[in-house]
Amino acid sequence: MTSIMTNTAAMAALSTLRSINSDMETTQDRISSGLRVGTAADNAAYWSIATTMRSDNKALGTVEDALGLGAAKTDVAYTAMENSKDVVDEIKKKLVAASEPGVDKSKIQKEIKELQNQLISISKSASFSGENWVYNDTNNTAATKSIVGSFNRDAQGNVSLTTLQFDTNKSSLIQVDSTGTNVTNGTGLLSSNMEYKDATGSTVTAGYSVLSMDITNMTTGALAEAISGVDATLLQMTDAAADLGALNSRVELQKNFVQDLSDSIEKGVGRLVDADMNEESTRLKALQTQQQLGIQALSIANSNSQNILSLFR
Known part of the structure; x- marks a missing residue:
């Protein structure tokens, strides 16, 4: 049936x-934004995951900054320890030289x-932040001291921080009271009275x-004791430098890991929500063709009503 009141072909x-x-x-929208899932309406599950992981990735960026700050602190402390160790080596050489007969002590x-003044200067200057x-x-x-090392989220969604810790009692070179x-x-290590082991293995405190x-x-005997005390201090400083070096290496490894982890999260989020531009451009061309055909079909359907007039001529 042909009706001028209801054009079913045009409606279709x-x-x-x-x-x-x-x-x-x-x-x-996908082509302009580059996202296949831009809002919760596009895919609620993927949008929720992506939003959470983007937030976590921002937190990891802050962790990376904290690790950089921690690395700077350990670098400064290690540099001070190494330079102080070199100065104490010089003091040890002076003590050996003073042990020679006839030397003006x-x-x-x-x-x-x-x-000694140089040691104080090095220690006081070794400050960062x-x-x-x-x-x-x-x-x-x-x-x-704690250095933030990582941001964690478990299967239940609970978040926590991993910290790297270092006891600065191990690296302390000079300790002064309220009066200085x-x-x-x-x-x-430098301000405390020196201790060393004598030939019998007993601890001697200078x-x-x-x-x-x-x-x-x-006296010559007292100089020998001083040399033993300084040598023992050097060994303690070497141990402290090793601890600082190990921490610095750990911080650097963790920093690299956080960078790689952040990149992996970003890639994972991209796989969930990014649009495939090749696919979208192909789809757009197909839709443009369909749109032209749809307009043509609507034009044909609308012209059917005009054809009815020829029946009444």
């Missing part, structure tokens, strides 16, 4: 054209005093530290 063509235009709009003491891991006073006490006086029985040592009036 119009419905098809609406569907084509809707698909074309979706495809154009007072002149050598002047050299040692300058080296307000933290000094080798010089401790009442405002900067030795303690366990060296603490002789503290954790400072009445002075590397920083307070004065050889002006020392």
Whole structure:
């Protein structure tokens, strides 16, 4: 039946054209944004996962910055430890030289005093971002320091942080009290009274530290004891430098891991929500062709009503 009131052919063509235009709009949005899943309406599950992982990736970016800060702190402390160790080596050489008969110990003491001042200067200068891991006073006490190492999310969605820890009591070179006086029985390797093992294996404690040592009036035997004490201090400093070096290596490894992890997460999110531009461009061309055909079909359907007029001529 042909009706001028209800044009079913035009209605069908119009419905098809609406569907084509809707698909074309979706495809154009994907091409312009580069995303296959841009909103929750596109795919709620993938959108939720992508949104959460993007947030976690931002947190990992902050972790990477924290690791960079931690690496800087350990670098500064390690540099101070290495340079201090070299200076203490020089002091040890001066003590050996002072053990020679006829040497003017007072002149050598002047050299040692300058080296002691250099040790103080190195320790005080080894500060980064307000933290000094080798010089401790009442405002900067030795303690366990934490470096944020990673951001974690478990299967239940609970989040946590992994931290790398280091006890700065191990790296303390100089410890002073509230008056600025060296603490002789503290954790400072250079400010505490020296200890060493004698020939029998017994621990001997000297009445002075590397920083307070004065050889002006020392006997040959006392100089030998001083050399043993300085040598023992050097071994402790070597151990401390090894600990700092190990931490620095761990921080660097963790930093590289976090960078790789962040890249992997970004790739994973991309696989979930990114649009395939080759596929979308092909679909757009097909939809453009369908749109032209749909418009042509609608035009034909509308012309059917005009054909009815010829029956009444």
